[in-house]
Amino acid sequence: MNxxxxxxxxxxxxxxxxxxxxxxxxxxxxIGYISQEAVKRISQFLKISENQIYGVASFFSRFxxxxxxxxxxxxxxxxxxxxxxxxxxxxxxGWDLGITYGQATPDKRFDFQRxxxxxxxxxxxxxxxxxKIQGRVLVTELKETMKHREEF
Amino acid sequence: xxxxxxxxxxxxxxxxxxxESVRATLARHNIEARxxxxxxxxxxxxxxxxxxxxxxxxxxxxxxxxxxLAARIVENQFLRDDPSLDFAVAHLGKNGDAxxxxxxxxxxxxxxxxxxxxxxxxxxxxxPESIDHYIANDGYKGILHAFxxxxxxxxDEVREAGIRGRGGAGFPTFKKWQFCRNAPGExxxxxxxxxxxxxxxxxxxxxxxxxxxxxLEGLLIAGYAIGASHGYVYINSDYKLAIARxxxxxxxMKEYGLLGDDVLGSGFPFDIIVKEGAGAFxxxxxxxxxxxxxxxxxxxxxxxxxxxxxxxxxxxxxxNNVETLxxxxxxxxxxxxxxxxxxxxxxxxxxxxxxTGKVRRPGLIEVPLxxxxxxxxxxxxxxxxxxxxxxxxxxxxxxxLSAEYLDLPVEYEAMANAGSIMGSGGMIVLDEDTCxxxxxxxxxxxxQAESCGKCAPCRVGTxxxxxxxxxMSKGESRPEDITRLQVLGETVKRASLCGLGQTAPxxxxxxxxxxxxxxxxxxxxxxxxxAVCKDLVTYSIDAQRCNGCQLCKNVCPTNAISGVRAEVHTxxxxxxxxxxxxYEVCRYHPLAGNAVxxxxxxxxxx
Numbered sequence: 194m195n196x197x198x199x200x201x202x203x204x205x206x207x208x209x210x211x212x213x214x215x216x217x218x219x220x221x222x223x224i225g226y227i228s229q230e231a232v233k234r235i236s237q238f239l240k241i242s243e244n245q246i247y248g249v250a251s252f253f254s255r256f257x258x259x260x261x262x263x264x265x266x267x268x269x270x271x272x273x274x275x276x277x278x279x280x281x282x283x284x285x286x287g288w289d290l291g292i293t294y295g296q297a298t299p300d301k302r303f304d305f306q307r308x309x310x311x312x313x314x315x316x317x318x319x320x321x322x323x324x325k326i327q328g329r330v331l332v333t334e335l336k337e338t339m340k341h342r343e344e345f
Numbered sequence: 346x347x348x349x350x351x352x353x354x355x356x357x358x359x360x361x362x363x364x365e366s367v368r369a370t371l372a373r374h375n376i377e378a379r380x381x382x383x384x385x386x387x388x389x390x391x392x393x394x395x396x397x398x399x400x401x402x403x404x405x406x407x408x409x410x411x412x413x414l415a416a417r418i419v420e421n422q423f424l425r426d427d428p429s430l431d432f433a434v435a436h437l438g439k440n441g442d443a444x445x446x447x448x449x450x451x452x453x454x455x456x457x458x459x460x461x462x463x464x465x466x467x468x469x470x471x472x473p474e475s476i477d478h479y480i481a482n483d484g485y486k487g488i489l490h491a492f493x494x495x496x497x498x499x500x501d502e503v504r505e506a507g508i509r510g511r512g513g514a515g516f517p518t519f520k521k522w523q524f525c526r527n528a529p530g531e532x533x534x535x536x537x538x539x540x541x542x543x544x545x546x547x548x549x550x551x552x553x554x555x556x557x558x559x560x561l562e563g564l565l566i567a568g569y570a571i572g573a574s575h576g577y578v579y580i581n582s583d584y585k586l587a588i589a590r591x592x593x594x595x596x597x598m599k600e601y602g603l604l605g606d607d608v609l610g611s612g613f614p615f616d617i618i619v620k621e622g623a624g625a626f627x628x629x630x631x632x633x634x635x636x637x638x639x640x641x642x643x644x645x646x647x648x649x650x651x652x653x654x655x656x657x658x659x660x661x662x663x664x665n666n667v668e669t670l671x672x673x674x675x676x677x678x679x680x681x682x683x684x685x686x687x688x689x690x691x692x693x694x695x696x697x698x699x700x701t702g703k704v705r706r707p708g709l710i711e712v713p714l715x716x717x718x719x720x721x722x723x724x725x726x727x728x729x730x731x732x733x734x735x736x737x738x739x740x741x742x743x744x745x746l747s748a749e750y751l752d753l754p755v756e757y758e759a760m761a762n763a764g765s766i767m768g769s770g771g772m773i774v775l776d777e778d779t780c781x782x783x784x785x786x787x788x789x790x791x792x793q794a795e796s797c798g799k800c801a802p803c804r805v806g807t808x809x810x811x812x813x814x815x816x817m818s819k820g821e822s823r824p825e826d827i828t829r830l831q832v833l834g835e836t837v838k839r840a841s842l843c844g845l846g847q848t849a850p851x852x853x854x855x856x857x858x859x860x861x862x863x864x865x866x867x868x869x870x871x872x873x874x875x876a877v878c879k880d881l882v883t884y885s886i887d888a889q890r891c892n893g894c895q896l897c898k899n900v901c902p903t904n905a906i907s908g909v910r911a912e913v914h915t916x917x918x919x920x921x922x923x924x925x926x927x928y929e930v931c932r933y934h935p936l937a938g939n940a941v942x943x944x945x946x947x948x949x950x951x
Binding site (some may be wrong): 212252253288309314 | 353354356357389390392439520542544545546547550582583584620622623624625626636637638639640641642643644699702703705708730737740771773775779784787788791794795797839902922924925926929930931
């Protein structure tokens with residue numbers, strides 16, 4: 194782990210308790226999850242207990258505590274996507290990767306999440322693979338895409 | 346000038362590829378033209394949109410662009426002077442241009458005809474990252490007017506205009522402000538609530554992405570009215586583009602003296618801070634939002650004291666919705682009388698909705714209050730794909746309204762009386778292919794997961810509601826469970842601490858009210874008319890139609906389908922996981938015979 198990382202993140206902040214969520218967001222952007230080390234460092238920086246940090250971080254759905262897979266696959270579960278059959282897509286991805294949402298494959302190559310809304314409701318149902326959003330996806334299309342997953 | 350709609354929805358539809366291709370084409374032919382990324386103009390079904398405006402000619406819109414098509418249109422336009430009208434959908438020129446071009450004016454398109462655009466007036470027309478564009482379109486005139494008339498007069502003007510909170514509850518905006526202004530203390534705060542946690546709503550996001558300055562100006566006006574020195578924008582951290590544009594906007598405001606110790610020499614100090622939220626639906630609740638800004642778990646507390654008296658850092662705090670703030674510059678610039686011409690008595694002004702679901706023309710719309718639901722769904726939205734069943738307003742806190750409510754006017758009280766709420770503006774159209782039990786389960790699942798856990802009625806009650814609904818969708822419940830669900834829902838509604846719990850049972854309660862029969866069918870007969878509830882659906886192959894193409898057999902992940910080429914196939918139901926792959930392939934593939942059907946069958950009552 195890069196030694197410079199935490200000091201460079203913390204240098205943007207004053208060290209007030211109110212900045213906790215923003216700091217957690219920046220840490221997660223940098224390393225992909227909230228590691229035990231991160232919690233320890235933040236607790237030293239903000240002078241609050243590790244418990245308090247876990248309390249806040251576990252409350253918000255954005256934070257995760259395990260290392261994410263390299264390729265992120267997000268299936269949108271917004272209302273519009275749901276009525277257009279988004280859950281079938283989620284099932285299809287799950288079957289393909291052999292994991293359920295909220296998990297990464299054991300080799301940490303793929304990461305499968307459900308999103309509450311990706312803001313592209315008019316293209317429902319949508320799937321986001323890394324940064325690319327695919328709209329109006331059919332189950333068969335998604336399966337076809339997943340066949341080439343090693344090339345993402 | 347070439348305009349490309351590049352808000353989140355446009356980008357998802359491929360606007361950036363289009364833009365790249367246009368730029369490359371321009372460079373290849375040494376054409377001098379500016380490519381501007383504008384925000385969302387609303388009719389998302391036309392995305393990606395590209396507009397070309399030449400000096401002295403009307404601006405023409407081209408819809409559903411692909412990189413290749415866009416390049417061709419640009420080449421035709423600039424090299425051969427041919428505007429490719431075959432691909433154009435509308436023009437944005439003067440009245441007389443329609444006949445000359447043979448194109449309808451953009452705002453006469455059926456989707457835009459009944460709309461009134463006040464908040465969204467700049468969306469899709471100005472460069473969201475340019476404060477000069479905003480100022481050239483009468484921007485920041487509202488705050489200048491506010492400085493001229495003084496803070497109390499601003500509140501009076503807003504009272505006169507009769508605007509009510511656009512977050513959904515509909516509390517008169519001026520009342521909150523007056524409480525806060527009268528509250529003792531020097532430090533006061535104004536917060537712009539862009540938490541927007543409902544799945545299926547994107548109005549606030551689109552507004553900030555397309556016209557950030559109108560929200561920032563509104564924040565300035567509200568801050569001035571209540572005497573606040575700091576403004577916060579609380580925004581979902583997923584809204585990367587919106588956050589970036591807000592930060593650009595704030596930097597520009599500082600440059601122009603619109604923020605700082607002395608805004609425009611008026612002696613009013615003001616600063617705006619963007620605070621990112623980390624995704625919790627409950628943070629739309631005022632007190633939970635404040636807790637989250639303070640870096641704590643986003644749990645609500647009981648009120649009073651109301652935030653207007655004691656909020657952020659125990660100081661008087663006002664929280665307004667993005668859209669409320671976005672409307673303020675219009676009111677201040679044009680006056681309350683002008684604003685009151687829109688809408689109806691008691692419900693003045695306009696409201697934005699994100700119209701999605703099973704509707705033909707989805708998108709971001711703005712309509713005057715008092716408009717009939719029918720006009721929105723059939724006029725603007727073009728009706729649903731299959732026969733209309735219901736419309737869900739207000740997201741997980743709102744309710745479902747059946748077809749008999751289509752003539753209901755969109756007003757706060759009327760919607761509440763019908764059992765739904767206005768909400769912040771999600772509007773999801775459902776057709777016959779949607780199962781209401783499944784929908785209620787979906788929303789309850791969501792609220793149950795988002796429940797903060799502080800009070801028992803919400804924490805435990807929603808969990809039990811989910812269990813009851815789950816059993817129903819599996820066909821494992823008895824008719825008594827319907828009554829149980831209803832009683833439980835009423836209890837959760839009455840006993841919960843905050844708005845989340847008080848409204849969480851709404852989707853179940855309203856669907857029970859309008860579609861009780863469907864619940865009965867699920868409970869008694871194990872029958873799902875819409876064939877959505879997975880456990881009640883079986884797949885089969887119509888022997889008359891099957892041509893034995895083997896496509897379904899190849900696509901089936903569990904080898905549940907058997908049959909030799911050119912003979913009728915069969916599905917082994919013990920192996921079928923109901924993934925729908927065979928259905929899709931059979932329906933959409935040119936060689937297949939559309940033979941796979943899925944349906945629910947009524948259980949014979951023993």
